[in-house]
Amino acid sequence: xxxxxxxxxxxxxxxxxxxxxxxxxxxxxxNIGAALASLGRSVVLIDADIGLRNLxxxxxxxxxxxxxxxxxxxxxxxxxxxxxxxxxLNNLYLIPAAQTREKEAVSPQQMKTLCEELRRQFDFTLIDxxxxxxxxxxxxxxxxxxxxxxxxxxxxxxxDADRIVGLVEASELATPKLIVNRIDPALVRRGDMMSVxxxxxxxxxxxxxxxxxxxxxxxxxxxxxxxxLDPESRAGRAFRNIAQRIxxxxxxxxxxxxxxxxxxxxxxxxxxxSSKGEPVRGGGTS
Amino acid sequence: xxxFDTLMGRSASRRNPSSASMAKQRLVxxxxxxxxxxxxxxxxxxxxxxxxxxxxxxxxDADQLQINLTRTDRGDNLVANVPVRRGAGSRH
Numbered sequence: 001x002x003x004x005x006x007x008x009x010x011x012x013x014x015x016x017x018x019x020x021x022x023x024x025x026x027x028x029x030x031n032i033g034a035a036l037a038s039l040g041r042s043v044v045l046i047d048a049d050i051g052l053r054n055l056x057x058x059x060x061x062x063x064x065x066x067x068x069x070x071x072x073x074x075x076x077x078x079x080x081x082x083x084x085x086x087x088x089l090n091n092l093y094l095i096p097a098a099q100t101r102e103k104e105a106v107s108p109q110q111m112k113t114l115c116e117e118l119r120r121q122f123d124f125t126l127i128d129x130x131x132x133x134x135x136x137x138x139x140x141x142x143x144x145x146x147x148x149x150x151x152x153x154x155x156x157x158x159x160d161a162d163r164i165v166g167l168v169e170a171s172e173l174a175t176p177k178l179i180v181n182r183i184d185p186a187l188v189r190r191g192d193m194m195s196v197x198x199x200x201x202x203x204x205x206x207x208x209x210x211x212x213x214x215x216x217x218x219x220x221x222x223x224x225x226x227x228x229l230d231p232e233s234r235a236g237r238a239f240r241n242i243a244q245r246i247x248x249x250x251x252x253x254x255x256x257x258x259x260x261x262x263x264x265x266x267x268x269x270x271x272x273x274s275s276k277g278e279p280v281r282g283g284g285t286s
Numbered sequence: 287x288x289x290f291d292t293l294m295g296r297s298a299s300r301r302n303p304s305s306a307s308m309a310k311q312r313l314v315x316x317x318x319x320x321x322x323x324x325x326x327x328x329x330x331x332x333x334x335x336x337x338x339x340x341x342x343x344x345x346x347d348a349d350q351l352q353i354n355l356t357r358t359d360r361g362d363n364l365v366a367n368v369p370v371r372r373g374a375g376s377r378h
Contacts, residue, residue, distance in 0.1 A: 155312060155313050158313055159313060159316060159317065159320070162317050162320065163320065166321075190304075191304025191305065191306050191307070192305045192306055193306055194306045194309050194310055195306070198306065198309075198310045202310065202313055202317065
């Protein structure tokens with residue numbers, strides 16, 4: 001694992017966090033990780049949500065867990081014994097969270113030490129932070145180089161994201177980057193959802209990605225296959241774009257709307273539904 | 287109007303502020319409070335002090351006094367909107 005890393009180059013540690021729960025941190029971690037791995041980079045994902053393990057099931061690796069993060073830091077097993085290799089991508093690994101322990105089972109210093117070890121083996125270490133601003137969050141940013149804040153265009157998650165931005169800046173890390181997840185372009189157009197511009201203006205941190213609300217996330221999570229590996233998924237494409245930006249490439253922000261401009265809206269408003277305008281999703285094949 | 291607005295992708299009703307702009311406005315206000323950490327009690331004290339001082343010189347409408355914390359690119363501002371009753375300033 002990570003044998004292909006060039007001698008002397010160190011990988012980056014990136015923490016994905018949000019403050020509020022349920023905004024899509026775990027999905028974001030799984031998808032960016034899968035997308036970076038499919039770009040040929042070596043990646044390890046750490047589920048830092050001790051007690052509420054989830055990254056394993058989102059990746060479809062829940063049946064392969066023997067050791068976990070707490071076993072690693074306590075020395076019950078060697079680091080590589082706790083790394084689960086992904087089914088599809090042989091340069092993607094997961095260190096799962098312990099399910100029956102407390103957040104206090106790991107200290108910030110232990111996370112730092114672990115991150116220093118992992119950056120010698122992997123191009124990217126992505127840490128899926130738990131919700132909240134307590135020890136689990138502090139553990140997850142302890143060894144990080146960069147922090148990515150995930151938010152939804154909705155008042156409570158933006159407020160919590162602002163709190164996280166303050167805490168990250170207070171801990172002398174670089175200004176975090178923003179992902180606006182689950183944006184619904186139709187609601188934004190109607191004036192019933194804050195736009196990406198509204199959210200970035202309020203939080204005033206750099207934007208690294210915009211992910212549209214997309215039912216392929218539901219179906220891919222059901223199957224345990226990251227949407228980033230599905231070429232048809234719009235959210236998957238958004239996650240691939242984020243991965244490329246993290247990988248240092250310039251990628252323009254994709255249009256949020258389906259190919260569904262004024263012409264189709266006109267047809268719809270007079271009762272004509274063009275079959276091509278219907279998103280074909282959730283079918284048997286994908 | 288409904289047809290044209292649908293075509294242009296606008297909401298049918300422009301009379302009320304959109305829920306998105308309400309969300310943004312409410313967020314900006316609450317975040318300034320989160321940052322400045324003024325409790326409702328302190329806010330009330332500021333309000334009554336402003337009224338007390340201005341009332342010495344002006345006939346102000348206490349019910350209409352509005353105090354808001356707002357955010358601008360130059361930082362957080364406390365903005366007080368004090369409606370003055372007609373004939374104010376001629377009390378000396």
